[in-house]
Amino acid sequence: MHKSLITPFRSRGLRKIAHFLMIAASSSGATALGQAAETRGCSLAVAEHVTVVAIREGAAITLKDQRSLRLANILVPTTNSDVARTLSALIANQVVALSYDERATDRHRNLVAHLFVGAGKIWVQASLIEQGLARVHSWPDTRRCVPPLLELERAARAARRGIWAQARYRVRRADELAQDVGTFQIFEGLVQKVSVGRQRTYLNFGENYRTDVTVTISKRDLRRFTSGGIDPATWQGKTIRVRGWVSLLNGPEIEVSHPEQIEMLEPASARN
Numbered sequence: 001m002h003k004s005l006i007t008p009f010r011s012r013g014l015r016k017i018a019h020f021l022m023i024a025a026s027s028s029g030a031t032a033l034g035q036a037a038e039t040r041g042c043s044l045a046v047a048e049h050v051t052v053v054a055i056r057e058g059a060a061i062t063l064k065d066q067r068s069l070r071l072a073n074i075l076v077p078t079t080n081s082d083v084a085r086t087l088s089a090l091i092a093n094q095v096v097a098l099s100y101d102e103r104a105t106d107r108h109r110n111l112v113a114h115l116f117v118g119a120g121k122i123w124v125q126a127s128l129i130e131q132g133l134a135r136v137h138s139w140p141d142t143r144r145c146v147p148p149l150l151e152l153e154r155a156a157r158a159a160r161r162g163i164w165a166q167a168r169y170r171v172r173r174a175d176e177l178a179q180d181v182g183t184f185q186i187f188e189g190l191v192q193k194v195s196v197g198r199q200r201t202y203l204n205f206g207e208n209y210r211t212d213v214t215v216t217i218s219k220r221d222l223r224r225f226t227s228g229g230i231d232p233a234t235w236q237g238k239t240i241r242v243r244g245w246v247s248l249l250n251g252p253e254i255e256v257s258h259p260e261q262i263e264m265l266e267p268a269s270a271r272n
Contacts, residue, residue, distance in 0.1 A: 040126045041148030042114055044099035052091045059083055059134075060110075061091070069111040072101060073149055074125050075137035075184055077163060083133050090124055091117050102141035114145060129153050132162020135169070136243070137184065138260050140224065146260040171241065174205040174213040177252040185254075188241040188265060189213065196233050203235060210250040215242055221257040230259055239265040 054062035058078040061069040076083045098113040106112050115124035125145070128134040129152045136149045156164055163169040172180065174189030195202040195209075199219050206212025217225070217232055225232055241263040244254040256262060 040123050042099065042123055042126075042145035044101060044114060044144060046097045046116070047100050047104075047113075048098050049095050050098060051095050052093065055084055055087045055092060057084075059087060059128075061087075063111075067111055069098075069113060069115075070106065071125055071128075072112045072114050072142045073136060073138050073146055074128060074134040076128065076134040080133065080163070082131075082162065083128065086128065086131065086133060087124070090122065090127060091115065094118075096124070097121075101144050103139070112142060125149060126152055130156055130161075132156040132159075132164050135163070135184070135186070138258065140221070140258045143258055143260045150260070150263070177213050177246055177254075180246045181248050181252060182246065184243070184245050186241060186243045187213070187254075188239065190239050191235045191237065194233050194236045201232050203232065203240075206251075208251075212251045214249060214251060214253045216249070216253060216255050218255070218257070224258045228259060241265055 050067075051064040052061055053064050056062065059071055059074075059076045061071070063069060094117050097116040098111070099116065100111075100113055103112060116122065117124060125134075126149060129136065129149050136146060136153050138146045156162065157171070172185050172187035174187055177185060177187055189205045191203050192206060192212075193204040193209075195204065201217040201219075201222055202209065203215040203217075204212060205214070222232070242254055242256065243261050244256060247253050247255070254261075
């Protein structure tokens, strides 16, 4: 069993891939501008409708007006041909609805959006996560639709769909992260000690902070936790699952900036 730090999304039932592809062929039922795109739990308002003309490596998308777009809240393997095939079947030459979170563009001026397509308003990110073709990845200003994606990811991982059948994408133990510096990983472990400093909170996963895994939360980012009644200082002795980019600070480190990067786990539970 697991318990997210945020209110869990209750799925209305997972749709089969064949059903996705069948209804994707029609765009006549696209969500009206300004209407909440509530498909599968993402309630962001639809900002605009656009036509997809090309899908590039890494799930980068080119629109008819020549703007570039990347899919919010997911991280896909850059060379996975299954991703390109699935996206082509869902959105190539289709009119899609775009929904933006707090941030609409990245530092390269690419759009960052959630995509919805077809009469059934298929949520493209949810489709990729459900099929095991991507992992959930978020930033502080693009996280409102993370809860339902986390639930779909857990189900795909438990079923070993897509990338979850490959050892390279497995959920790491804390003592494995030293070999993963510079990559995005998901790991889980027991918080051995919490240290609250003037500028950062440190979650240590071993006895020697100079060599063991550390999760850090800056004072500024800590407000996103405490404003929701979450206190990382109480996590000593808790088993948690963490996702983020692995860097090196003494030992391996993941810097956490928002609660959606962490899931609370029951110590004796099966890991999904």
